[in-house]
Amino acid sequence: MSGSDTSPGRIEQTFARARDDGRLAFIAYLTAGYPEPDATPALVEALIAGGVDALELGIPFSDPLADGPTIQRSTFQALQGGMTAARCLELVRELRNKGVVIPIILMTYYNPILAYGQDRFIQDAAAAGMDGLIGIDLPPEEAEELAAQCRANSVDLIPLLAPTSTDERIGLAVRQASGFVYCVSVAGVTGARKALPSELWGLLQRVRRQTELPLAVGFGISRREHVEALQGQADAAIVGSAIIDVIEESPRAEREAKVKEYVEVLTGRRKARN
Amino acid sequence: MASRTLPDDRGRFGDFGGRFVPETLMTALGELERAFAEAQADASFREELDGLLHNYAGRPTPLYFAENLSRKLSGAGADEPPSLRIYLKREDLAHTGAHKINNALGQGLLARRLGKRRIIAETGAGQHGVATATVCAMLGLECIVYMGAVDVQRQALNVFRMKLLGAEVRVVESGSRTLKDAINEAIRDWVTNVTTTHYLLGSAVGPHPYPLMVREFQSVIGSEAREQLLAAEGRLPDYALACVGGGSNAIGLFHPFYDDESVRFIGVEAAGEGLSTGRRAASLSAGRPGVLHGAYSYLLQDEAGQVEETHSISAGLDYPGVGPELSFYKESGRAQFAAVTDDEALDGFRLLSETEGIIPALEPAHALAYLAKLAPDIAKDSLVLVCLSGRGDKDMETVAQALGVDLV
Numbered sequence: 001m002s003g004s005d006t007s008p009g010r011i012e013q014t015f016a017r018a019r020d021d022g023r024l025a026f027i028a029y030l031t032a033g034y035p036e037p038d039a040t041p042a043l044v045e046a047l048i049a050g051g052v053d054a055l056e057l058g059i060p061f062s063d064p065l066a067d068g069p070t071i072q073r074s075t076f077q078a079l080q081g082g083m084t085a086a087r088c089l090e091l092v093r094e095l096r097n098k099g100v101v102i103p104i105i106l107m108t109y110y111n112p113i114l115a116y117g118q119d120r121f122i123q124d125a126a127a128a129g130m131d132g133l134i135g136i137d138l139p140p141e142e143a144e145e146l147a148a149q150c151r152a153n154s155v156d157l158i159p160l161l162a163p164t165s166t167d168e169r170i171g172l173a174v175r176q177a178s179g180f181v182y183c184v185s186v187a188g189v190t191g192a193r194k195a196l197p198s199e200l201w202g203l204l205q206r207v208r209r210q211t212e213l214p215l216a217v218g219f220g221i222s223r224r225e226h227v228e229a230l231q232g233q234a235d236a237a238i239v240g241s242a243i244i245d246v247i248e249e250s251p252r253a254e255r256e257a258k259v260k261e262y263v264e265v266l267t268g269r270r271k272a273r274n
Numbered sequence: 275m276a277s278r279t280l281p282d283d284r285g286r287f288g289d290f291g292g293r294f295v296p297e298t299l300m301t302a303l304g305e306l307e308r309a310f311a312e313a314q315a316d317a318s319f320r321e322e323l324d325g326l327l328h329n330y331a332g333r334p335t336p337l338y339f340a341e342n343l344s345r346k347l348s349g350a351g352a353d354e355p356p357s358l359r360i361y362l363k364r365e366d367l368a369h370t371g372a373h374k375i376n377n378a379l380g381q382g383l384l385a386r387r388l389g390k391r392r393i394i395a396e397t398g399a400g401q402h403g404v405a406t407a408t409v410c411a412m413l414g415l416e417c418i419v420y421m422g423a424v425d426v427q428r429q430a431l432n433v434f435r436m437k438l439l440g441a442e443v444r445v446v447e448s449g450s451r452t453l454k455d456a457i458n459e460a461i462r463d464w465v466t467n468v469t470t471t472h473y474l475l476g477s478a479v480g481p482h483p484y485p486l487m488v489r490e491f492q493s494v495i496g497s498e499a500r501e502q503l504l505a506a507e508g509r510l511p512d513y514a515l516a517c518v519g520g521g522s523n524a525i526g527l528f529h530p531f532y533d534d535e536s537v538r539f540i541g542v543e544a545a546g547e548g549l550s551t552g553r554r555a556a557s558l559s560a561g562r563p564g565v566l567h568g569a570y571s572y573l574l575q576d577e578a579g580q581v582e583e584t585h586s587i588s589a590g591l592d593y594p595g596v597g598p599e600l601s602f603y604k605e606s607g608r609a610q611f612a613a614v615t616d617d618e619a620l621d622g623f624r625l626l627s628e629t630e631g632i633i634p635a636l637e638p639a640h641a642l643a644y645l646a647k648l649a650p651d652i653a654k655d656s657l658v659l660v661c662l663s664g665r666g667d668k669d670m671e672t673v674a675q676a677l678g679v680d681l682v
Contacts, residue, residue, distance in 0.1 A: 062580040063449070063458050064458075065461045115564060115577065141284065165300070176655040182452055
């Protein structure tokens, strides 16, 4: 159940539906305003057509210290196009007006929220149609005020947990969380990787022991076989850098089609060509 | 609130500080905090560090009465006693040529205690990189230094020194390609290799416990100066001046005088081409609080919370943030902060070279330049303590270029 609202939120409903279907939920990341300021709505449409269950929208920040080269590049390009937290909220509103009903989760470093005004940001974002928030550099110890504001506005505050998180820290994080838990697959930065790291499985077991919230796995996922490996171990896969790579590599006219095709492969709707 | 009791257990100096980092690093920061506290309480750790500071780094560094400079800034004639008495704390005479060795030795020993044999560091002017490479060579630790491409170019000599000392220098091409981006890249490395690696952060910035730890390792500057000045003059200074980039030499000078309320602290930032130009690096003078590199502190940022690119002729001050404890000093009024331009800093650089035969680094040249501006307003018979945080050898090319001199 999300926030103070008694009706289940979009995130909760989405996970419940995927569970009923016996499949992983699929969450796709886009950097807001990448590659051009107005590129995002068409890309979201392509993601949804490809079978994405929820959207993670990154607010670009000048110093993305948890991100690898792919998302760094997309971030700088989006910033050059003038993307800000305020414009990102306009974008969420636009997506809702266009009929996008999947959960939208904003992912950001803390400073753009602070500069906007923390309380006002949560209120405005909730009003615009944001369902959840991930603070990349905001561990639970520093997130108490934000968590209260999220609860008051029925926004899920989604914690990040990593293989280096102790059981004590996992407890601290899940007590503050709603919606789902973001399990970082590896000690490292974002970016597509060849294989899922072995330390992920231990993390999933340790988190599962302390919460019934759905577990989503992100960082490094780029292939159908990664998604298949998560089946039965987690509730959702999050793919970011690999999608940005597809956008980066595609000619502009084919961009949406390539993104849709890639997501169809990842979600198993389409067989990979090789 | 007494600063001696700060930071609190959340790493806060008032509102400032904290631990705003990706979850992956939180456990390591907790371990570091505990290891540092244990080391501080361990007499054998203190003893080993004090021994190295003395025999390896050359401490205590001298406190020098700069009589010519005092006379010049007092406007006193050759046979008159100067109305100002200026003392320089000679960190430029410490091994490797700057105060950075104090912290590098402390954290190097701590890393060994933590069983971490891979050391990463960031560097701007290259002084912290050199100090870290030096300590790693001496302690037998692997050393990787991240340095922005712009800084690699303007501090080529220090790059060569680091390589000679066995360090690997990784050139950072992202963002503004200066100190800020070197820190980003060092944090990315640390996130990836956190179980085997110690991040030897060089300034009093970053997530808790770094601001506390760096302050403690640098407080040797102020502690020695306090004792030396009491011995020389029988009283405390009226002013203590230091340049401020991240603020490690400033907090190291100020902290031991914190409870001496008669001592006025002045931190001098880099105004670059002018505070109003946008080409500057003065976070306390021109910024507002925000979060960068793990701490809530004053920050140069735009309306949307994006960190601004900075400029200073001095690579060591070319940073958009500042240590959280200095932000707390600003808010509480314990310290005043000023900023001087590149041109003024060059004047300060020449002033000390010509009057005292001491070529300062461009960083403390900012403090000297501000002192020259302030001198006419300082009461007669004032005692002024300036931290001469480093020597100017590394800046020869930059200064020659600024003065239009061709070295080749």
